Amino acid sequence: MMLLKELLHDARWRILLAILSSALSAATSIGLIGYINRSLEHGLDDIGRGLLLFGGLLILLFISGVTSQWLLVQIGHRLVYQLRLRLVGKVLGTALERIERLGSPRIYNALTKDVTTVATAFKQLPISLYNGLLLLAGLAYMAWLSMAFFFLTLGVIALGVGLDVLLGRKVKILMQAVRQQDDQLTEQFEAAIQGRCELGLSRERRHLLYERKLEPIARASLDASVRADTLWAVNLNWTTLLVFVLIGTLFFLGQGLGLLSQQVVVGYVLAIMFLRTPISMILDAIPAVIRGHVALQAIDALALGETVQFKTPAQAAQPFGELRLSNVHYRYPGQSDEFAFELGPIDLSIRRGELIFIVGGNGSGKSTLAKLLTGLYVPTSGQVSLNGVVLDTGTSEWHREHFAAIFADFYLFADVLGEAGNHEGLEARVDHYLDRLGLAHKVEFAAGRLSTTALSQGQRKRLALLLLMMEGREVFLLDEWAADQDPVFRHVFYNELLPELKAAGKTVIAITHDDRYFDVADRVYRLDYGHLVDYDRATENPFQLAK
């Protein structure tokens, strides 16, 4: 909700102007009805003056209506634009642990579905505001016609609103369920797309996904949606019924019992018939507004961080000197049971220009350690410091500025960025590395972009290495980079590229299992279920550790 409040605050002047022009438009509409009613009752004394007044009111109605709608439409679309940008900004500014915990389906749904739902709701708000003002003007006119009957009208309205509130609550609960089911559905959609090879091979797995996972969630979502819309349809018909109850009472009191004058009856009937449209438009808008509210709650529940800042950190990245870990422990958030993985205690110091290898079995904590070293995770206890500056939420961006990494689940961007954050003057170096990495025949570099990223896994990793070389960071972290390379290229990597990086003053931390090349490293460490120990190249074999 904070996000919406901020955005509404930014648009407060536009909103005020829109309310004023909507009020003018609504007052003019009611003025026109009053004028017609008065003319029916008293006749027209002066046709010229009457036409002028009627024409003037029509022009005012047109101008104020168009102005209010123009302003309100702008507010609605701007809100979508700002909401999208702020939300992506917040995702970019949120700690990696939180993003990993939320999972991609929830974030995708917030960025795509929730933003659109909030937008749809917000686009209803201006229309409802306009219709609400019309309704108020109509009620004021009714009160002026007959105060006694106006109180009766208020009683009928209270009956209508009472059911609205009651059903609105029920509808909201159903819509919250539908929203949760949306996340579960997106999870299954993701499985259907990402698991296409496995699903293509296994009829049983397709059956499981379609019949036992997807279909029950889709059906529950269908049932809840139908129930919500049916409840609201009942409400709409109840309102129509109340409108006719009001008109019937009016005729009974006026024509039957003679308690109301002809002018009051005709005025009321005209006003009620006129107000039927704004009333039904408001009621039509309510489900969309409830959905918008549910979507905003879903966005809030993500508990994203602050919007990312694109300006350079106050402290500029300085030459890398030393990375030090002192008594570092790390536990994944929310993991507290006895089976939870814990990294640490870890004490380690890595100095400029060193080539460090880390080995260890599956699940021993190598990737977790890599994220701690690069500042993507903040330790649960103990200290990580770079050039003596302790890593915390305030310094983590500055810390990260020193690193470039290729993780096991890396994403390959097609845009190439140099040290200055653009692609100017990179052509010769990119072409040189495309050639060295054996990709010159497959990939071209033009206008700052690689011509393709649709390559084999080993080739994609080579392109990732090229991007990393261009960024000019001081410390490289490579998580099992060579695992997907052929023997020839593995040799080039360990015997040519790594020594070249070291000679250029770069610091390289490589997670690897390639014991044939361990002699290239200055130091080799072994991770043993979260504990870091020195690895003895003379006596140990990394593959025994994986047992």
Ligand SMILES: Nc1ncnc2c1ncn2[C@@H]1O[C@H](COP(=O)(O)OP(=O)(O)OP(=O)(O)O)[C@@H](O)[C@H]1O
């Ligand atoms: N996002 C996460 N949330 C909770 N636990 C996690 C998460 N990621 C990893 N773990 C746990 O942390 C432990 C270490 O995982 P990590 O990925 O660091 O191991 P690794 O040594 O890199 O393994 P591998 O060689 O298989 O890549 C594992 O037991 C894993 O279950």
